[in-house]
Amino acid sequence: MAESAQERAGRAPRPVLGLLATVAVVAALVLGLVVAPAEAIQGQAQRLMYVHVPAAWTAFCAFAVVLGCSVAVLMGRSRRWDAHAQAAAELGVGMTALAIVEGSIWGHSVWGVWWTWDARLVTTAVLLLLYLGYLGVRGLPGDSRRVSRRAAVVGVVSFVQVPVVHFSVLWWRTLHQPPTLVSPSSSPPIAPMMLAALLVSVLAFMLAGAWFVRRRVAQLVDDSPAEEMAAVPGRASSPLIVTRGSS
Amino acid sequence: MVAISYDATLVLDLAAAGARFGSRTVLHPVSLRVQRATTCLVHGANGSGKTTLLRLCAGLLSPTGGERWASGPSLYLRPGSGARRRQTVEEALETARTLSGHGRARLGPALEAAMLSPLRKRRVETLSSGQRSRLVIGIALVAAPALVCLDEPSAHLDDEGLSIVRAGVRQLAAVGTAVLIATHDRDLLADRPDARLLVSDGAVTDIGCSGVR
């Protein structure tokens, strides 16, 4: 579809989102580093949770966005959906890598190991690999429409594989702590102030992630040749008809 | 003049279909309707967009704008295409026949018409360029889809090969297949084509042969 520069400028990221994200990040830092108490057994190292958990959640949300946008691309939607898929995948890969590295540091300080063959860890590493593959396909040379369709296929295939991968590793071995929040007991086993810090951190990560995606989409759409968004110039004329035997 | 009963006789309808690679427009929107059992030559300089037009017509390329409708399968063939190198000639034709859903009886006549019978057990990779051009005609004949798009079918062909192409195109038209041929050779066909199109800088125009309006 044709899109004027004005329309594109109209969709440029609004500062509101950036401001909200900044406020949330500052609040999360204060809550996580100052207000929330240190954990009784794990000590200060537990504060890594305020990065680890939100990073992982943001990554999962980003990959869900990749799936939705990929389906839209396969159904013939525009370049904007494709740009959202790419931006979300980049965010997701970054957040997954952060969650893994940071979780590894946390694990080392608490359990003395960098890595454990736990289902969630392995699944997260597989997620990282799948979406690195997705970004690899995005980076292929060639016509942008074809590349985005191919990437969309990988985006869909990758996402639907994740639950199967997770269950296969889960059955294979479970060593990790049970999930902190999503547990069968009605009251979460976490101090109220810690919970508040965690939730604000999650909010901060989500807002900052959304802000990143908007910025990146604006950049990607600007990068792509303006003509690509425009319709093929029309040459209205009556159709050419090849008919039999009139020669 | 447009009062044709489209429903039964139309095999291809391009409605303002264009093609673009990246930011480059390769083919401006063209509206083209092709009836069954017609032959149409497509001329134009190298790089003008003939191949893109043919691939668009054959459905290999989805139009960047506009619509494409076809009544049945379409085939795009250039010399040397359509077969694995390690297949025999017979296997190559057999694949095209089975995928098209035609009976076994098609095979012999197609081999004969393309003068491939003596070569039927030869591997495709051992064929000469001219023989591979004939193989393409054999594949088109055995598949006999609604539309065949031949890209430079006379390349590498001697006089005998050329007459095989001519006879092949006539046979395709006889079974109702519409044939689009991209060629520099204005006298490629023995019979007068039903239409001639000229592609120039990605714009398709008719060049006045009867049958083209």
Add this chain to the structure above:
Amino acid sequence: MFWRQVSALVRRDLAVEAATREALATVPPLILAGLLLAGIGFELPPAELAAVAPGLLWLLVLTAAVPLARGVLAAERDDDAWDLLRSLAQPAALLTGKATSLCLQMLIAWGFGAALAVALLGARWPPVAVLAAVLAMPGVATNVTVFGAVLGEHGRPALLTTLILTAGLPALVAGSQAAVSEGAEAWLVLIAVYDVVAIVTAWAIFPALLEE
């Protein structure tokens, strides 16, 4: 028409393989090399070597799928035959045909490797492990077909390997656990789910890969 096209595509691929012997000449040596080097490199006592054999074999079969994936699109394009296939075959038939011939080749590779693992590593294959391999291969082959079509015209073997290995993880886990652990039935259920997910997804998205 669908099944006629599928059988034509499978027969064609197998005839081409019979003529080129490309897979036959490359895949068995790859598996032999992998088993041999693992035996030397791991330096494990015989019982432990036998225990790691199923997982090792699955890893090697998934790796061998990378060169085999060339047959989906790359080899067709090299010979300029891909356009004919996507013009004449229904997308679902093309997917099924390509996946079926891949599946057959990978099953043969697995069978060859399984026999070799008995001799070299002292592996044991209870019938349920063989059943697991037979059940898992359609899902693996379907994924390989999709990735082969995605990357067919670009090469990028390392990227293809990453995608195939990661998407093959459930088959590797379930296939090797069925051979070495109790309660193999649960693994068979997982394999069935894996197959269904892979096949249904590929069915839905494969037509998009045929467009240009």
